[in-house]
Amino acid sequence: xxxxxxxxxxxxxSKFVAPLVNNDQDGTYDYDLAVIGGxxxxxxxAKEAVNLxxxxxxxxxxxxxxxxxxxxxxxxxVNVGCIPKKLMHQAAxxxxxxxxxxxxxxxxxSLNDVKINWSALTESVQNHIKSVxxxxxxxLREKKIEYINGLGEFKDPHTIIATLKNGSxxxxxxxxxxxxxxxxxxxxxxxxxxxxxxxxxxxxxxxxPPGKTLVVGAGYIGLECAGFLNSLGYxxxxxxxxxxxxxxxxxxxSMVTNEMEEKGVKFHHKCVPLSxxxxxxxxxxxxxxxxxxxxxxxxxxxTVLLAxxxxxxxxxxxxxxxxxxxxxxxxxIVAEGEQTNVGHVFAVGDVLEARxxxxxxxxxxxRLLARRLFAGAQQHMDYDNVATTxxxxxxxxxxxxxxxxxxxxxGADNLEIYHAFYKPTEFFIPQRNxxxxxxxxxxxxxxxxxxxxxxxxxxxxxxVIQGFAAAIKCGITMEQLMNTVGxxxxxxEEFTRLNITKRSGKDPNPASCxx
Numbered sequence: 001x002x003x004x005x006x007x008x009x010x011x012x013x014s015k016f017v018a019p020l021v022n023n024d025q026d027g028t029y030d031y032d033l034a035v036i037g038g039x040x041x042x043x044x045x046a047k048e049a050v051n052l053x054x055x056x057x058x059x060x061x062x063x064x065x066x067x068x069x070x071x072x073x074x075x076x077x078v079n080v081g082c083i084p085k086k087l088m089h090q091a092a093x094x095x096x097x098x099x100x101x102x103x104x105x106x107x108x109x110s111l112n113d114v115k116i117n118w119s120a121l122t123e124s125v126q127n128h129i130k131s132v133x134x135x136x137x138x139x140l141r142e143k144k145i146e147y148i149n150g151l152g153e154f155k156d157p158h159t160i161i162a163t164l165k166n167g168s169x170x171x172x173x174x175x176x177x178x179x180x181x182x183x184x185x186x187x188x189x190x191x192x193x194x195x196x197x198x199x200x201x202x203x204x205x206x207x208x209p210p211g212k213t214l215v216v217g218a219g220y221i222g223l224e225c226a227g228f229l230n231s232l233g234y235x236x237x238x239x240x241x242x243x244x245x246x247x248x249x250x251x252x253x254s255m256v257t258n259e260m261e262e263k264g265v266k267f268h269h270k271c272v273p274l275s276x277x278x279x280x281x282x283x284x285x286x287x288x289x290x291x292x293x294x295x296x297x298x299x300x301x302x303t304v305l306l307a308x309x310x311x312x313x314x315x316x317x318x319x320x321x322x323x324x325x326x327x328x329x330x331x332x333i334v335a336e337g338e339q340t341n342v343g344h345v346f347a348v349g350d351v352l353e354a355r356x357x358x359x360x361x362x363x364x365x366x367r368l369l370a371r372r373l374f375a376g377a378q379q380h381m382d383y384d385n386v387a388t389t390x391x392x393x394x395x396x397x398x399x400x401x402x403x404x405x406x407x408x409x410x411g412a413d414n415l416e417i418y419h420a421f422y423k424p425t426e427f428f429i430p431q432r433n434x435x436x437x438x439x440x441x442x443x444x445x446x447x448x449x450x451x452x453x454x455x456x457x458x459x460x461x462x463x464v465i466q467g468f469a470a471a472i473k474c475g476i477t478m479e480q481l482m483n484t485v486g487x488x489x490x491x492x493e494e495f496t497r498l499n500i501t502k503r504s505g506k507d508p509n510p511a512s513c514x515x
Contacts, residue, residue: 027158027175031057033373034160034174036152036317039075041349041362042180043136048370050143057172058145059152059162065201066187066194072133073140073147076182076350077359079129084204085224087125089391091116092231096393100430116232118209126205148172154322157342176373179317179333179340179347180366183310183357188216192276196284197304200225210234211302214286216273218244220390222307223256227392230265237266237299239273239288241308245390249402252438255457259394259436268297276304312351328353337380338369356386387469389462394436397465399472400453406442410452416445418478418498420508424459425489437491441478441498449478454495464492488514 033049035042038060046056062079064070071079098114108114140147150162150170160177162170185199198206200221211234215226218240226236238244244267245253261267274287274296287298312332319327326334326341332353338346346369349362364381371377387399406415419440427434442453454468471481478498486493500506 029158029173029175031055031146031172031174033057033176033178033370034152034172035059035178035180036160037075037178037180037182037349037351038073038136038147039180039182039349039362040077040359041075041182041366042178043075043140043366044363045178045180045348045366045370046145047139047143048367049374050145052370052374054370054374056145057148057174058140059148059150059160061149061151061163061165063151063184065185065199067198067202069202069205071205072130073136073149074129074133078132078136080201080204082359083132084125084129085200085228086391087128088121088204088228088232089224091121092228092393095233096231100432103430118206118232121232122205122207129204151316153316153318154324155318157322157345176344176346177322178366178369179314179345179351180349180362181313181317182350183312185306186309186311187306188273188308190273190275192278192284193273193306196276196278197306199306203305206303210305212300213237213303213305214239214284214299214301215305215307217241217307217309218246218257218267219307219309220245220248222305223260223392224390225305225307226265227260227263230260230263231393235264235266237268237301239271240267240269241272241291242270245396248390248396249398249453249455250404251440252396252398252402252455252457255436255438256390256392256394256396259433259457260392262433262435263393271297310350310357314351338365355383356388358386358388361386385469385472387465387472389465391462394457395459395461396455396457397461398453398455399465399469400451401442402453402455403440403442406452410444414445415452416443416449416478417441417502418443418500419502420494420498420500420510422458422491422494422497422510423513424491425513426459439494439498441481441495443478447479451476451478451481456491456495458491460491464495467492468495 032054033056035046035058038058046058049056060073062070099111102108148162150164152160152162155161158173160172185201187193213229213234213236215222215238218238226238230236244257270292271288271290274289277285279285283300283302284304285298285300286304289296314331322345323342324340324345328334333347333351334353335347338348348365350357368379368381385400389395389397417440421438423434437458439456441451443449443451456464484496486496500508
């Protein structure tokens, strides 16, 4: 549908479409909006709707993991995702910094005595999470959003049944209903998976040190967990089924895994798990298969962490009762403009098919949806050029197209790839490895060379890439980037210094620091 209006941002129009169409006849309902799911997207939509005068209810219930882990209001990000992951990552970086401090002149009594106290770490992380849970509850109460701690499912298109903790049922009706239930970790169908293995649902509150750990899966969750565990002093091994960081730029992914290997993480490529068996010692014997050589291997671990993907929690919703049939083969909801095939039923967040599974995406989409429903707004979520960062030991931040994606869409002859290795100033004195500090810009070859994607592996990658994400949204070109004066000495300025293309064959290694 062509845009019918818009506001200008750096000369480019924001993405607008026609107003929502809801053909339901007016009726009397308990709520203007009922949200199933108390995660980031659902809560953002609920709060925005209340601010716009709507009467809102939020239903949220956490089914315990196979290992019995459960948590409070706030969804995956707050409880078992972004927040605890970043805190564990920070703990790992601080441990490395203690060792580097010696090179800077700090007198550390005994580096051999520097070690993590796992119980103290998890307690601190969980205390922070509980404080966020509490603030969220208070926020809902102050905004007069009814919070129902129950598992929601449809009874009919406008009626939801909530099963409460004590088993009792509560019914409510709503004019509009938002599905924001997110997803949970997938468990492979192998012996011992659900009985003995943990997932990202469990690792951040694990009651004992994980010890020697096998991570099954090499997506961003698997690599992040393996990275911080290894840096905290726990041996980590990763089983890679296909490629690491599938869906990301593969040259950058190799930089990430190269750095992890150099730090001591072990990788077994083209391998799938076969079974996990608990030994009398309490340790776990894991067996796996190399799908290329057909060779089977096994080893003993203290912990096996499964990171083999996530599935959407749609099966428990009884969507058929609402008439929602726009599901993909994976069980995710296909919803153009967040609107399902039923006009008053919407979806945001990880439950959506072919949308970035990122907290800020769900939050922004939820707020925009509320504005369309209750303020007559027309702006829709723009899912293109969403920035993200993988918080591995050496972080990877990116926005826009990867090199493979760009070649597929535009053809190699129509692209120019600018790239460079660089040397963070902070790395020199402790003589840290700089072999994997690398960045690149994927641009159209034709002048003015509009940039299609920016990629950065190095320290504080998320902080670096965030600002450039706005520039990508505004259609920045290589000419504009090259004419931007950098802040010196920073790693972010390296983007402004890009001038060597892969096509030229010139050496992308830096010749000097300040000239």
